[in-house]
Amino acid sequence: xxxxxxxxxxxxxxxxxxxTAIRNLSMxxxxxxxxxxxxxxxxxxxxxxNLISGSVFPTEGKIRIQEKDVSRTPEYQRASFIGRIxxxxxxxxxxxxxxxxxxxxxxxxxxKGLKISLNAKRRKIFQQALEPLKMGLESRLKDNVGLLSxxxxxxxxxxxxxxSHPELLLLDEHTAALDPRNAEIxxxxxxxxxxxYQLTAMMITHxxxxxxxxxxxxxxxxxxxxxxxxxxxxxQNLTVEKLVxxxxxxRSKEFATDEDLxxx
Amino acid sequence: xxxxxxxDGLIFALMxxxxxxxxxxxxxxxxxxxxxxxxxxxxxxxxxTGGLGIFPGLLLAFLSGAAAGTVTAVIHNRxxxxxxxxxxxxxxxxxxxxxxxxxGRANVALLRxxxxxSRVINLGGSVPREITLLLFMIIFTGSIKLLLDLFFHTDMGxxxxxxxxxxxMVISQGVNPRTMKVLGVGLSNGLVALSGAMLAQYQGxxxxxxxxxxxxxxxxxxxxxEFLFRSNKIGMLTLQVIFGAILYKALMFFGRYYGYYINLTxxxxxxxxxxxxxxxxxxxxxxxxxxVNSSKRGGGTNA
Numbered sequence: 001x002x003x004x005x006x007x008x009x010x011x012x013x014x015x016x017x018x019x020t021a022i023r024n025l026s027m028x029x030x031x032x033x034x035x036x037x038x039x040x041x042x043x044x045x046x047x048x049x050n051l052i053s054g055s056v057f058p059t060e061g062k063i064r065i066q067e068k069d070v071s072r073t074p075e076y077q078r079a080s081f082i083g084r085i086x087x088x089x090x091x092x093x094x095x096x097x098x099x100x101x102x103x104x105x106x107x108x109x110x111x112k113g114l115k116i117s118l119n120a121k122r123r124k125i126f127q128q129a130l131e132p133l134k135m136g137l138e139s140r141l142k143d144n145v146g147l148l149s150x151x152x153x154x155x156x157x158x159x160x161x162x163x164s165h166p167e168l169l170l171l172d173e174h175t176a177a178l179d180p181r182n183a184e185i186x187x188x189x190x191x192x193x194x195x196x197y198q199l200t201a202m203m204i205t206h207x208x209x210x211x212x213x214x215x216x217x218x219x220x221x222x223x224x225x226x227x228x229x230x231x232x233x234x235x236q237n238l239t240v241e242k243l244v245x246x247x248x249x250x251r252s253k254e255f256a257t258d259e260d261l262x263x264x
Numbered sequence: 265x266x267x268x269x270x271x272d273g274l275i276f277a278l279m280x281x282x283x284x285x286x287x288x289x290x291x292x293x294x295x296x297x298x299x300x301x302x303x304x305x306x307x308x309x310x311x312x313t314g315g316l317g318i319f320p321g322l323l324l325a326f327l328s329g330a331a332a333g334t335v336t337a338v339i340h341n342r343x344x345x346x347x348x349x350x351x352x353x354x355x356x357x358x359x360x361x362x363x364x365x366x367x368g369r370a371n372v373a374l375l376r377x378x379x380x381x382s383r384v385i386n387l388g389g390s391v392p393r394e395i396t397l398l399l400f401m402i403i404f405t406g407s408i409k410l411l412l413d414l415f416f417h418t419d420m421g422x423x424x425x426x427x428x429x430x431x432x433m434v435i436s437q438g439v440n441p442r443t444m445k446v447l448g449v450g451l452s453n454g455l456v457a458l459s460g461a462m463l464a465q466y467q468g469x470x471x472x473x474x475x476x477x478x479x480x481x482x483x484x485x486x487x488x489x490e491f492l493f494r495s496n497k498i499g500m501l502t503l504q505v506i507f508g509a510i511l512y513k514a515l516m517f518f519g520r521y522y523g524y525y526i527n528l529t530x531x532x533x534x535x536x537x538x539x540x541x542x543x544x545x546x547x548x549x550x551x552x553x554x555x556v557n558s559s560k561r562g563g564g565t566n567a
Contacts, residue, residue, distance in 0.1 A: 079438035086432075094426035094433055098496060101422045109438035112419035144496050164437075 001200060002029040002052065002168060007061035009047055009224070021047040022058070023224035029168065029202065034194055036211040037204045038243075039221035045204045048221070049170045052202075054078040065167070080109045083166030085157055085174040092157030095146030099137065099156070100126055102145050106160035129163060130156075133189065151182025155189055162193045169194070169201040176206060187214075208240045222251060267394035269517050273510030274401035275466060276485065278408060278459035280509040281502060282452040283482030288501075289416075290448040291428030292340075295351035297456045297482065299358025300332040301475030304457025305464035306365040309372050312465075318380050322461055329457020332358055333449040341442040362472045370472040379465035397466075404462075408455070409502045415451075416498040424448050425498075456482075477534050484537050485509040487544035515540070 009022035021044045029035065037045050050056045051063065054075035062071045065081050085092055093102050103126045104118045123141060130138040133155050137148075145153060154174060161169065171190065175183035191214060194201050205211050211218055218235050220228035220243070227250045230238065279301060286294035304325040311321025332354055340350035366372045381397065388396030415421045426434050427444045434441050456478075464470040489508020495501060519528060519536055528536075 074440075076435045076438055076440045079436050084436055091430065091432050092436070094429035096429045096496070097422070097425055101425065104419065105423050105426055105433070105437055108419075111443075112423045112439060114415075114418045114420055116414075116418050118417070118419075118422070 001031045001066060003062075003064040004028075004051070005062040005064070007051060007058045007063065009044075009051060009056065010059045013059065021224050022051065024061075025224065025226060026061075027219075027226060027229070029200060031200055032198060033200050033202075033217055034215035035202045035217045035219055036215045037202060037219045037221060038206070038208060038211045039219075043221040044224040045221050046172055047224075049084070049172050049202065049204065052168070053082050053084050053170055081167040082170060083161035083164060083168070084170040085154070085161055085172065087173045087176050089150040089154040089157065089177060092161070093145045093153055096144060098142050099145055099148075100141040102156070103129075103160055103163075106164050109164050129159060132192075133159060149182070151178050151185060154178060154182070154186050158186060158189055158193065162197055162199070165197070167200060169199045171201065171203040173204050173206060190214075208243055212238045212240065212243065220247065220250075222247075227251065265517075267398045269514050270510060271394070271397050271401050271466070272517075273513040274398075274405040274506070275459060275462045276481075276513055277405050277506040277509035278462065279456045279478065280482045280485040280489075280505045280512075281409070281412060282455035282459070283479060284486050284502070284505045285448055285452040285455070287483060288486060289425055289428050290445065290452075292337075292347045292445060292449060293351070294333070294336060294449055294452060295348060295479055296332050296336045296354045296358070296449070296453055297351075297479040298475045298477065299355035299362065300329040300453040300456045301460040301478050302362045302470070302472055303332055303358055303365070304329050304460030305470035305474050306362045306372075306460075306472070307457070308461035309374050309464050309470035310365055310367070312374060312377055312379060313372065318378065318383070322380070322458065325461035326454045326458045329460075330450040330454035332457070333451070333453030334446050336453075337442075337446040337449040341445060359472065366470060366472060371469060373469045374464060375468050380462075381465045405506060408458075409506060412455075412502055413499045420447070421498075477537070480534075480541060481512065481537050482509075484540045484544065485512040487541060487548070488512055488515075490548070491544070512540075 004025060004027050007022055007025045008020065011017070011019045011021055023044075025044075025048070037048070039045050047056070051058055054070070054073060054077075057072060062069055064070065065078070070078055094105075097105075100118060100123060104122065105112070107117075107122070126141060127138040133152075135152050135155060137152065137156065140148075145156065148156065154177075158174070174190070175186050178186060187210065190203070193199065201215070203215065212235070216235065217229070217231035218238065219226050228246055279297070283294075283297060286292045286297075307325040307328045308318075308321040311324055312318060316324070336347075336350045336354040339345055339353060340347050343350075345353075363370060384400045385393045385396055416425060423434060423437070423439055424444055424447065427441065427448065431441050434444060460470075460474060463474070485508040486505055487508070488511045489504035489506070492504055492507055492511075493500070495504075516533055516536070519533055520530055523529070523532070
């Protein structure tokens with residue numbers, strides 16, 4: 001469904017700050033894949049999502065969504081295929097707008113005309129959609145989103161993104177800024193929504209346990225490359241120990257100690 | 265006297281609503297206003313004296329303001345210039361254009377010609393002209409306010425509301441933020457020009473310097489309005505702006521009227537306006553620091 005072909009991303013080319021974030025990376029995301037992405041800081045995970053969503057354009061290489069070359073398509077146009085959730089819970093919603101206004105913006109993607117579509121029927125739909133979150137938000141449609149907690153806000157963002165039926169859901173460590181309890185709730189909702197709506201998703205996480213437990217495919221990134229791509233049964237049988245061992249096998253020449261996996 | 269302040273304030277409120285859209289909703293501090301206010305006055309004056317008619321003139325004034333706003337937004341969008349600079353550029357260019365529109369003069373009178381204001385006064389018959397005018401301006405500004413409220417209930421209007429708050433969200437929902445900026449800044453300056461057009465008819469002349477410093481006055485009005493009450497409903501917010509505009513005009517009136525006791529001259533009013541804005545900022549800041557009232561409560565990453 002989504003194909004990356006020989007993608008390279010160089011930031012600040014030709015300067016002392018030159019940094020190759022993605023190195024000649026090729027991969028295919030198949031419909032129905034739920035991919036977890038792990039890797040140390042600077043491995044290129046977020047840049048990979050940025051490239052797919054279109055907030056940066058690749059230095060070299062192509063990206064195709066359903067066979068269509070979108071390498072230079074601006075982010076807002078790709079947004080009709082892609083739903084993205086950021087680490088920062090405030091990025092997905094407008095805090096000064098009410099819950100219903102926020103949900104209305106996200107209900108349908110693309111250009112917004114002069115129609116007044118927020119009516120009683122729409123509110124009903126929103127209330128019903130909010131109920132499964134079990135956060136009591138269904139009675140707070142008129143409240144500003146800025147009044148919600150980070151966990152509530154991220155759960156709302158997730159719900160709104162899912163309601164717009166994206167072809168691909170990108171999750172960029174979307175629970176990392178939450179406290180453990182809320183992180184668990186949002187993660188559980190993620191799992192639930194993805195299976196319920198049969199979404200294709202890519203999730204970056206720093207939690208190896210989550211990466212192993214969730215999804216049908218796992219990518220390990222390092223130095224702007226995918227060094228390990230495992231799926232299906234092989235992934236089912238992974239453990240954190242095996243994963244760490246695998247990392248050392250793959251990068252044994254470059255790294256000598258355990259710390260490198262986390263420190264770099 | 266009271267009627268005069270109210271009429272003044274209601275005309276001024278149209279401009280303040282424009283400033284409200286850019287500064288408060290779009291988070292796009294737009295200085296085009298200083299130029300487009302006079303553009304509106306100039307366009308309507310020349311339309312009326314040139315025989316085009318009052319209503320085509322008002323429409324043209326609105327559109328010319330919207331065009332000026334569009335120029336600012338496009339400069340900002342295409343050349344990646346900060347919005348402040350883009351506004352200053354357009355404002356400066358507009359000064360020359362306004363004089364061109366006024367036929368090379370800095371000042372054109374609208375006396376002894378039929379204007380919307382004179383027509384309304386005639387319509388009132390034996391009713392005192394101040395009362396007629398006041399009623400008319402309440403209806404005029406009120407209708408514009410209601411239209412604006414309606415617009416901000418549409419999908420487009422709601423999305424515009426999200427722009428100043430969270431541009432990334434708007435992008436993520438498949439909307440081009442550049443288009444929204446053009447729309448917002450255009451609409452804002454259209455209102456500003458309409459306000460200028462009404463003022464020119466009210467005071468009986470258009471002046472190329474009419475708009476100097478007006479953006480700060482508009483901002484003062486918006487801030488004064490925000491002290492009156494709190495709400496997150498657009499209808500209440502635009503009402504705040506109208507009340508703020510009237511309050512501002514009243515303050516300035518008293519500044520002019522009683523100011524001479526403490527040696528104030530009319531030229532000191534801009535200084536007063538600036539101080540008013542600063543004072544509002546200080547008060548707003550100290551309010552925000554109180555945790556209970558803070559709108560950011562619970563937001564952020566420390567949930």
